[in-house]
Amino acid sequence: MGNNFSHTYWMSKCIELAKKTVGADPDPVSAQYNEVPIAALVIKENKLLSSAVNKTETNLDPTAHAEIIVIREASKVLSNWRLNGCTLYTTLEPCAMCCGAIINSRISTVVFGAYDSVSGACGSAFHLINELNKNNQIEVIGGIMELEASRLIKSFFSTKR
């Protein structure tokens, strides 16, 4: 299911992508969307299947979190909604909706960067993933490149204030 080297490698790609989220860009035209800069990747056998950024505001879609988009795209690539053997990387601890989608999709490993004490459902705000993960089919690894990942979110919110 990967090792610390590959986790850091893919998380650094994920953080790079998050910096390109619409609204993370200091350009005032794109900044109008106020999109919280979060990105996600799905990897299988150390190859990238799909990547996405948060598009809630851009798409006017409350389900358009990076994790949901990236799961939908990976399913398309594999022509299969069952993503067993895949790893999902995300810069921020997934919320309840995204943890539910991760379980429904049968993803094998979740790796996240920053912890989210408000909405994180991998233990920070809610213990949802443990509750849903009755057969221990999912491995969850938090805090990979935590400093860089949390700095990105914090600097976004401090700019918006």
Next chain:
Amino acid sequence: MGNNFSHTYWMSKCIELAKKTVGADPDPVSAQYNEVPIAALVIKENKLLSSAVNKTETNLDPTAHAEIIVIREASKVLSNWRLNGCTLYTTLEPCAMCCGAIINSRISTVVFGAYDSVSGACGSAFHLINELNKNNQIEVIGGIMELEASRLIKSFFSTKR
């Protein structure tokens, strides 16, 4: 937030729609998809905004539950991802992913038909909606036309066996 008359009215529409789910149809061509017959509606001020059936298999998308599709469609109709004041009807108690999406979308009322002891996150299998619903902003009503709604699911699974 509606009353029992309107809840029964919209739930009966929802059950009618669920019967048209691909795979609920006894036609062997469409039955190949094996789509569990579940439907959902979003209503605002007693008017239908959107309707959808479960399309997980058809769309090869683990997030394509009726509730997720109907929330996305309602947001498009209103050009707003915040669905305050809307009521979501669904024939089956929503799973964790869908409860998370309901919270994220700010839907005001959830009305469901059958209880789901395996995946239902409104109290049957998980108490997610209560946990997430810290400010009591969501009203949840279960068991409206429960017999008809559960009969539909049970007859689907007994046919597939």
